[in-house]
Amino acid sequence: MSNFNQLIQQHFGPLSVEDLNTIRKYFREEKLLKNEFFTKSDLVCNRLSMVKSGILRSYALSDGKEITQWLSVPDSFITEAVGFFFNQPNRWNIQAFTEVELLTITKTDYQKLCKEFPKWNEIEKQFIIKCFMMMEDRIFSHLSMTAEERYNRYFDHQKELFTQVPFQYIASVLGMTPETFSRIRKRQAEKS
Template sequence: MTDFTTLIQQHFGALSANDLNTICMYFREEKLGKNEFFTQTGQRCNRLSIVKSGILRIYALSEEKEITQWLSVPDSFITEVVGFFFHQPNRWNIQAFTEVELLTITKTDYQKLCKEFPKWNEIEKQFIIKCFMMMEDRIFSHLSMTAEERYNRYFDHQKELFTQVPFQYIASVLGMTPETFSRIRKRQAEKS
């Protein structure tokens, strides 16, 4: 994992040493065992974390299938946005796919940080904007790229996941069936 203070600055811009110390005081180390839930559908997520190590899977169960929305890897933020920010029941399950180490701030401490450190409101705004940009980028890729282009792009950015998680999870993240994913994967292997 990238150093915590470096990671905060990468995501939110340059901050003073005092600002970074204030933020760091509120984050605590947390560990999840493999298959342990960070939060579940119907609950209200009460924490926001940065992944230090391991992989978490964000997914939902529908009547017809299981939908993997995202796979969180080291240096990424993790929370259930609807639950954490809007106090509504979670739509998604977030489960440790491997053993996971996190740096976590609880909702209560998050609210204290907002009061003690007014600059945090700007950081929060940037976090939500980054979430929105990721969502918008994902929608754009699903609407404008072929399945093979989405596969190649994801492979270029998350190559390590292709050896660590079942392909049906990656296929779901990419909005394709496992069969389409397998065909594309076979074509890519033939090109190599």
Template sequence: MNIAPEVNDFTAFIQQYFGLLGTEDLNTIRHYFREEKLSKNEFFTKSDQVCNRLSMVKSGILRIYALSDGKEITQWLSVADTFITEAVGFFFNQPNRWNIQAFTEVELLTITKTDYHKLCKEFPKWNEIEKQFIIKCFMMMEDRIFSHLSMTAEERYNRYFEHHKELFTQIPLQYIASVLGMTPETFSRIRKRQAEKS
């Protein structure tokens, strides 16, 4: 049975992304989110489906990937304290481009698309929160594009390692190589050089 998330967890998560909100506002938002668990390898959503929920990751790792010419391309790895959805499906009601799959057991705080629309009507301030969320998404996209255009492969590796060091021992390294836009061979060479320096 789904239950409302704990106040402290939810409050910290929301305020981390959107700043301070009053208790009444937080209670209104919290009412629409439910706890959800995914087993390892279970899909959050698949390509060609239409994603019907937006979630906050409490724990675990999800992989966002697509198939191209028979090969899997990992676009992102979502970890605790991040949002997860397939934006084209959730916001524009179009078939997903990406698969989102639990790499480990995952705990989520989830709002369905139906409840999301109800929240927008009941709580007009959510429209501003949504705008901030979309702005953060665009900022992240721009940051990734900038890094791919302006940074060397080794600089991208070092930056990702600095922010996600724990992933390097938790998942296959070819997934990280794909996120960074490099071949596994290039990734391995850089990793070896970094190990020799330390």
């Protein structure tokens, strides 16, 4: 992560140094070891984090199979929204795929920040809108793009993941079988 202040402003727009200092004091450094869980399904997630380094995988089990929903990389946010925002049991497990460094705010501190810094409510709204837009974009791509178009788009935006995580995880994120992913990958390699 280049800088906490830059990341906050990149996601939420310009803020004064004083505002940034107020926000920053609520976030704590946290490390997860490889395979350690950030949160598990059926628990209630009690933290929101910015990924400084490493990769986390959000996944669920369905009919004995793991479905990878998301891969979080540096400079992104991670939480289990149903748990964190609505105090309901998580749908997803979030696990460190590598060693991970985070800047984390707990649910308790998040609520304190909202009281101390009323402007945070607008920032929270922007965060939720961005999450909604990302999910809308993902749904649109699954409904309107071919598997190969989805592959190419993800490769263009997350190229480094193709050398860092097993392909079945990326295939799952893209809504395709590992076999389809392999066929597309082979075709792409032949074009190069």
